[in-house]
Structures are given as structure tokens and as C-alpha cells.
């Protein structure tokens with residue numbers, strides 16, 4: 552029987568291997584631990600949770616909750632493990648990490664169609680289809696090989712991300728569209744008075760930084776200095792950098808603001824906007840307070856926080872399509888953080904989807920199209936394929952990935968409707984594509 556190879560036994564690779572095997576295929580899962588450890592993993596278990604033991608909120612108004620529900624409908628191994636290892640945690644899905652990864656390891660190792668090979672893969676295997684899921688800490692030889700095959704700009708080795716806010720939460724009575732150059736009015740600008748800037752600068756200078764592990768630390772290049780470091784260098788420094796007001800006249804007053812924070816569109820539809828030049832390693836609570844000090848963002852909903860840490864990921868919109876297939880290397884399906892998603896669930900979900908694509912190829916079926924745009928997984932893979940490729944950063948499940956529902960109603964009600972709509976669309980897609988709990 553033809554065997555499908557999956558490289559990396561983390562969240563994405565474990566889910567992919569299990570899904571392929573449940574489709575009736577023989578699978579070889581390559582995992583380098585314990586022979587070779589990553590700087591963050593501490594065990595030889597598959598699907599080890601390297602940090603938090605939470606898989607996110609699980610209420611029926613939560614974006615991560617929708618992805619959990621979709622994964623359950625798809626028969627996910629990671630969700631079965633989460634249910635078996637669940638701990639009480641209010642509205643969040645928290646798990647006992649040992650039980651969780653123990654469950655996944657046991658189910659995979661006991662599966663009659665899965666062989667687990669404990670070895671480091673140092674170059675891209677020639678087998679097609681192939682599922683590649685080596686994660687944010689992909690070992691150096693394989694990362695080097697990938698970079699050589701795809702070209703220099705397509706693989707990043709660290710994540711220096713700025714916060715991203717939901718477009719609908721920006722107050723456009725305060726902000727305005729303009730660019731520094733006439734032909735590029737694509738930016739949304741948040742103007743600041745001198746007093747507002749002073750308050751903002753003080754808040755950044757006093758904010759708490761996330762303390763990275765040694766191996767997580769990245770060297771700052773002048774071009775991607777964290778905003779807190781710029782602020783620390785001096786009161787004026789950000790005014791000559793990302794907050795420079797030059798060329799950004801406020802059309803309502805015709806005057807130049809004292810400082811301007813610019814927002815750049817992250818997705819094709821303009822549902823998500825990132826703060827230009829605001830890469831930051833500040834603690835998330837402090838980021839929220841600081842973002843909300845920016846005029847026009849007082850009620851901003853942050854859908855992705857800024858981070859600065861080591862991370863290996865592809866520039867997905869340049870190299871991947873919605874089927875998670877590498878355009879340059881057809882038949883190589885990429886999943887997890889390497890594919891440009893962030894988070895345990897997101898990694899597992901793309902692992903499951905990559906497996907469905909690979910299975911269809913081996914079994915001579917028409918590969919399933921991407922999940923519907925209203926579903927969280929559909930929104931996520933569309934984002935990967937179509938996001939703004941300049942300065943692409945990995946993305947987690949959030950409500951900016953799916954179309955909003957129309958009409959005036961409280962935010963909670965909107966989210967509840969988006970949840971039910973997304974789950975119904977996803978379930979319908981599973982049935983149409985003949986993938987309901989295969």
C-alpha cells in the first residue's frame with residue numbers, strides 16, 4: 552500500500568497523521584524528538600503543548616470556540632484528547648497537558664496504519680503527497696533546505712508582529728484615510744495631539760515587557776525595532792519613526808497632527824488592520840491599554856497581539872494556496888505554524904485539512920475545496936492565501952477572518968450569529984465533501 556509521509560509530530564502533524572489513517576491510508580509520521588529536542592519541548596510525546604495549557608475560549612460567541620466546534624464535527628484527534636484531558640477553567644478549554652499529549656501519543660502509536668519514525672528529517676523528502684508540519688522550531692537543516700528551495704524571502708525565522716485590530720472597532724469619526732504620498736491613500740490614520748502623544752509615550756515607557764527565554768530572544772534590526780525600545784530611546788524618537796506625521800494632513804482640519812499612528816490593511820476585505828511599525832514584546836494586558844490610548848482606537852478589539860520571538864513560518868500568501876499546497880512544490884501540503892497560522896487549535900485544524908487534501912490525491916478523488924468562508928477554518932486558509940504579503944505575520948482564529956453579520960445588534964448577539972452560521976456552513980461542507988467523521 553502507498554504510504555503518506557507526515558513530517559513533524561506536533562499539533563498539526565499528529566492531527567494530519569490521524570486523519571490520513573482514518574481515511575484508510577498507511578502513514579509514516581517522522582518526529583525528531585527525543586533524539587533531537589527543540590528549545591521549547593521537554594518530552595518525547597506527540598502534540599506536546601509547549602506553553603499554555605489552554606485551547607482558548609469555548610463559548611458559542613468565541614472565535615476559538617467556533618474552530619473547536621468545527622474540529623469536533625470533523626472528528627479531530629486533538630479535540631478528543633482535549634475532551635479526555637479537560638480541566639475546569641471557566642469559559643475556556645483548558646487541559647491537563649500530560650494527559651492531553653499522552654492521549655494523542657497513545658492513539659497514534661496504537662493505530663494500525665501509522666508508523667512513527669523517531670528521526671530528524673534534514674531535507675524535504677521526495678514523496679508526494681507530503682504533509683510538512685515541523686512548526687515554529689523547525690530544525691535548522693530542514694529550514695535551510697526549504698529556504699534554498701523556495702528562495703530567501705519566503706521563510707521567516709522570527710516573528711516581530713504588531714497588534715492587529717478589528718476594522719469595525721476603529722472609530723472613523725476620529726481616524727481618516729490618507730497616505731504619505733498622494734497615490735497611496737490606503738492607510739487609516741489615527742491623529743494625536745501633543746498632550747495625547749505625551750500620555751501615550753509615558754504609558755509605553757512604563758509598560759511591562761514579556762521576558763523571553765534566552766533562545767527566544769531575537770536581535771533587533773534598526774528597521775524592526777520594538778516600539779517600546781524606540782520610546783525608551785527618547786521622547787522624540789517615535790516621532791521620527793512610525794509616528795511621523797509628515798505628509799498626513801487631517802482632511803477635516805487641514806492641519807498636520809502632532810503625531811500619527813498608521814494602520815495598514817491585513818486582509819483583502821479590510822476587516823483587520825495592523826499598527827504600522829508597532830512590533831512589540833510588551834505584555835498583552837499592557838498592549839491593550841496602550842492601543843486604547845490611541846485616538847480612534849479607544850474601543851478597538853485586538854484580534855492578534857504583538858509578539859517578538861523566534862518563529863519559523865512561510866510567507867503563506869506568496870507560496871501557499873487555499874489547499875495548503877506549495878505552489879512551487881505541488882503535492883507538498885504545509886500545516887501548522889510553518890504554514891502561517893498561530894495557536895494550538897489553528898495548527899491542528901490546518902493539519903486536518905492538509906490531510907484531507909493529501910488523502911484525496913492518493914485515492915484519486917477530487918480534492919475538497921476550501922471550507923466555506925463563514926467557517927473559521929475557511930476564513931483562516933483564505934487569509935493565508937490572500938493576506939497582504941508584505942510583512943506577513945502568522946494569524947490566529949478571530950472574528951475578523953469571517954464576514955460580519957449585518958444589522959444593528961449587540962456585539963455578543965452578532966458573535967453568536969456568526970458562530971451558528973459558521974458551524975452550519977462547515978457541517979454542510981463536510982457533508983457535501985463526504986467528510987463527516989470519516
Ligand SMILES: Cc1cc2nc3c(=O)[nH]c(=O)nc-3n(C[C@H](O)[C@H](O)[C@H](O)COP(=O)(O)OP(=O)(O)OC[C@H]3O[C@@H](n4cnc5c(N)ncnc54)[C@H](O)[C@@H]3O)c2cc1C
Pocket residue numbers: 558559560561562563564581582583584588589591592598599600601602603604670671672673684685686687688689690693861886887888889893894895896898899
Ligand atoms: C515557545 C512557544 C510558546 C507557544 N505558546 C503557545 C500557547 O501558549 N498557545 C498557543 O495556542 N500556541 C502557542 N505557541 C504557538 C503554536 O501554536 C504552537 O507552537 C503549536 O505547537 C504549533 O503547532 P505545530 O504543529 O505547527 O508545531 P509543533 O507543535 O511545535 O510541532 C512540530 C513538531 O515537529 C518536530 N520537528 C521539527 N523539525 C523537525 C525535523 N526536521 N524532523 C522531524 N521533526 C521535526 C518538532 O519536534 C515538533 O514535535 C507557542 C509557540 C512557541 C514556540
